[in-house]
Amino acid sequence: MRFVRSERMRSVDGLGGFAGLGAFGGSMTALGRPFSVAFAGGSLGESLLLTFAYSLLGIVVFALSFALIAKIAPFSLRKEIEEDQNVALAILIGAVILGLSIIIASAVGG
Numbered sequence: 001m002r003f004v005r006s007e008r009m010r011s012v013d014g015l016g017g018f019a020g021l022g023a024f025g026g027s028m029t030a031l032g033r034p035f036s037v038a039f040a041g042g043s044l045g046e047s048l049l050l051t052f053a054y055s056l057l058g059i060v061v062f063a064l065s066f067a068l069i070a071k072i073a074p075f076s077l078r079k080e081i082e083e084d085q086n087v088a089l090a091i092l093i094g095a096v097i098l099g100l101s102i103i104i105a106s107a108v109g110g
Contacts, residue, residue: 058108065100 070077077093080086 054108058104
């Protein structure tokens with residue numbers, strides 16, 4: 001599909017017609033037919049609210065998961081990593097954090 005900038009947008013945004021695209025929505029013409037890019041949630045406020053809510057949900061789930069891992073571990077993670085300088089454990093915990101983050105992002109984001 002070939003995108004063509006419309007004259008109306010060029011005069012409104014002053015940046016060649018593409019500044020209104022992406023996360024903020026906007027209008028374009030594709031092969032001479034106008035169309036608009038809109039938010040999945042409807043309005044900007046609604047989209048920001050949903051983004052904040054899902055972000056907060058992801059952070060809470062991550063914190064609970066990490067607290068559970070720290071509780072289940074038969075030793076103090078802080079003592080092992082900070083005082084004993086256990087690099088292998090630090091790398092393992094870093095991998096667990098990345099894995100949890102990817103899983104939670106996939107679950108929340110759909």
